[in-house]
Amino acid sequence: MTEPKSYKWFLDFLNPEEGHMHGIRTMLYSTQTKFQQMEIMETGSYGRCLVLDGKMQSSEADEFIYHEALVHPTLLTHPGPKRVFIVGGGEGATLREILRHRSVEHVLMVDIDQEVVERCKQYLPEWHQGAFDDPRVDLKFLDARKYLEETNDTYDVIIIDISEPVEEGPAYLLYTKEFYQIVNRRLTPQGMITLQAGSTAVNSLFCFASVCQTLKTAFPIVAPYETSIPSFGLPWGFAVASKGIDPQSVSPREIDERIAKRIAGNLRYYHGEIHQGQFLLPKHLRQRLASEERIIEDNQPLFTYH
Amino acid sequence: MTEPKSYKWFLDFLNPEEGHMHGIRTMLYSTQTKFQQMEIMETGSYGRCLVLDGKMQSSEADEFIYHEALVHPTLLTHPGPKRVFIVGGGEGATLREILRHRSVEHVLMVDIDQEVVERCKQYLPEWHQGAFDDPRVDLKFLDARKYLEETNDTYDVIIIDISEPVEEGPAYLLYTKEFYQIVNRRLTPQGMITLQAGSTAVNSLFCFASVCQTLKTAFPIVAPYETSIPSFGLPWGFAVASKGIDPQSVSPREIDERIAKRIAGNLRYYHGEIHQGQFLLPKHLRQRLASEERIIEDNQPLFTYH
Amino acid sequence: MTEPKSYKWFLDFLNPEEGHMHGIRTMLYSTQTKFQQMEIMETGSYGRCLVLDGKMQSSEADEFIYHEALVHPTLLTHPGPKRVFIVGGGEGATLREILRHRSVEHVLMVDIDQEVVERCKQYLPEWHQGAFDDPRVDLKFLDARKYLEETNDTYDVIIIDISEPVEEGPAYLLYTKEFYQIVNRRLTPQGMITLQAGSTAVNSLFCFASVCQTLKTAFPIVAPYETSIPSFGLPWGFAVASKGIDPQSVSPREIDERIAKRIAGNLRYYHGEIHQGQFLLPKHLRQRLASEERIIEDNQPLFTYH
């Protein structure tokens, strides 16, 4: 066997009978915010990590996979995104990836937890890389759903970058049919959205499948995709949804050309090949997505780990 | 946080500072064979699992992903595989998937550990599904490398289904340049091989990259691919290598047609879409594969977790 | 650090933020009985162990401490115990220690869980050492409280050897004032009882202290004592209670003489010196015992881990 060398461990329980163990080198920050328990820790395998309510959010070593996979499929598919809205996105790395797009003129990021954002700014500079100071950015600490309900503004792309829907957590009303309808109304005619949608592990597909099914009640195009963020301990699902544009209609070569033209700096995870590849799903995942009937509603919300 | 409900845990250490935790429901079998520590346990998330030397080998819930991903890319790419050789493959599920191919006339499986094979036969019937009794099968308990060195027989496909190269384990001489040359000599002119090649997690690519690099010393075509077997706790790498046929030259539609024509029963993971998708790799993986220089040799073997 | 060598662990949670970890070598037996989850496992430090509802009950390596500490202080203090009643005592080791006493003519053991007793008999022969076959023994599988309420028989010594009072478990009504009054009525005039009473760890004295306080409502003499059963992970409390005889009135020398005269075979843990020593408690424990006001009643039962 491999002999463990750590005596301090973060146990990220994926369900009551499974977890991923991270040896802790140092705890950098720990607090209870108004909304959640927050920790920034240095782990042996993934460097610095943001942990909220005991769940890994992103790590120094592989946050580039998560954030590139979340942002670029949508922004590169859209013909010319100017106005982008982020629901959540506390670490500032979603913002960072959006701002690489030269077409983007304005980003509004609405995160409910000011303390998380401020601590990430301080302790995780490689995540935001100064993004919060970009003049194109507007940052508000509000309930994003309420904000979207009340505003008349519209956006080309809305990116939902929030933690999972746990019972006590701040996020569960951001996974419902009603919320996706609100989001739809805040999109421009060619508008698109993208979101993370939970694990795609073979035995815990209920979240991913029902989120995709629920998206279909609000959007004609729903394109689920999958990637591996190793620090999460399980393969992970995402989805693009749109009023009409299909991300799978853009060829790998076209993606590579758009990257060259539209994006500043170098991507590490994303390129034309993976744009195509990540929408190609295994048969069992296709079948589960096709057969799912659950629609998540405000009065029948989804909670993971049930 | 998710509250764990198990008080018996299998800790699969992926490296000295990381692991995947499986709640144990029952231990079904446990022994020290002549070659390795073997356990069959019922876990909460993945049902029955085979564990060798403390490492997950395959689980009831997702072995279909591993075994279909290992067998079908090669056998479906090959124009008509008749004779197949398995190095290892103790659970009998690689055998099961090979035998679905109507073209296959003879399979020789050579596994060094008779006790593992016999216990899998007894405790994991869903894995082999009677495959060992198929008249096309010949099963030998020998050192596969030695056997391949000494035989004059040739095979259309050779599938290397072995555990990782750990220092005390039986497998490390099955990952070297010299071994791949022996394998090459035992292939028919259109011969192909496939193997699992370790984790593709962002910080532990040395095994996957150097196996692929080493394969290139013996084969003109090397096609690495990646999939997620959730019970492994990390994304996983495989490779097809061949004397000339490229698996990426076969279209998804052609794969689906060959499945319909050449395979008995229904696949659960594999179809044309994923055949194409799993060869499409992220940019950082492509770059690492391109820059790797390490060649694994008999006198400079590779050990994982170093 | 000490490097762990096991990859299968039994985590005995002592409270929600503390536990004792036992490396599992093999699982020998595992079942859900009518009353509780039962496991017999071989651990690295303590050999075979009985685990009920996820809590260590006794281990091959140190059950002699637990069982000698439970039985002999009372039986050696009593001038000549003939009739003994055991509440619980599934492993048969309490029975074994009682039967060493030459004066004992009859032991009635009443355990609610037949399956536990039968499996202990089969898997833990070093515990009972054939005690169940002794002609002086009567074994019944009943609710011990109900039995004691309904019988008219009396006993010289009653030993309460049960698991802790957990909410779903079978034992919580065997820790109340009402139960101790029932027990009192079933004792002969010189009758005595003994019981285990939970951890004596500095921060979790509520169980031990309130059990002792509750015993005082039914018995004029209550003598709490403490010993260390290493496999329990915490120091452990017991109590003798009696209608009049005080175990601390018997000198170490007298205990050693009685051992020589009255006990068959050799004791491993108990002798005159420890008889005296284990009743001598630290100041903080004395103070806690003196100040405790909680009386456990049927309608206000005690549950550990609250």
Add this chain to the structure above:
Amino acid sequence: MTEPKSYKWFLDFLNPEEGHMHGIRTMLYSTQTKFQQMEIMETGSYGRCLVLDGKMQSSEADEFIYHEALVHPTLLTHPGPKRVFIVGGGEGATLREILRHRSVEHVLMVDIDQEVVERCKQYLPEWHQGAFDDPRVDLKFLDARKYLEETNDTYDVIIIDISEPVEEGPAYLLYTKEFYQIVNRRLTPQGMITLQAGSTAVNSLFCFASVCQTLKTAFPIVAPYETSIPSFGLPWGFAVASKGIDPQSVSPREIDERIAKRIAGNLRYYHGEIHQGQFLLPKHLRQRLASEERIIEDNQPLFTYH
């Protein structure tokens, strides 16, 4: 089962197949000093804890047991200790307990690790309670063995308060026959010493027994004793050794009188009753101590966990 509520754990491995788990609430300090890895963490069960090289040293909740048990048996037995020497004692709590004794005129504390002492001073004020500022105290950061070898000073009591003899650690040459002879030469004619001597768990008595046996080569009186410090996860052994005075010759009543007369403030753990009780050991411990033959020497040092 008890459901754990923590997702950050300190695993204190007691041996390669056993450990004690402490839920971490916050990490207060963490560093690699010149000599050892040091952590100060807040745990759920025991409050703040000092951890060196992955081993619990002392905790807010029960350090009073450890330090009172280490200091008072010797200082209260000695007729009038004036000059005391501490080997180690980094937390300052051994110092605190010594300074309560009105007879003490001078304490020299020699700890090799200045950084540990300074951090304890800062983060663990309840341990030292200002003891370092007492004018009777002299503190040096040196190799205590070397210092004792070279000095001509003598002391009434020498207290050895060091971590366990691990291979890479700073302490292993402070457990040998040669060291105890050096210590003996630095004692006044009525001089006494005391030390902690490792776990007294039934299966790991080699350290405790061989330390006691080794002490006998340098001192005519050796009085081993045992207590439970719950945060250590196992029962713990200590020993008094002296040139002639036997701690067991002082009655509990006399101890209580001396406490009243000689000690300032209130003790929490120690009183006459436990002075007597802790020297009264179980039979198996007595037998092991009597049969041990191992003498620890400089060129045959003892390492725990071997």
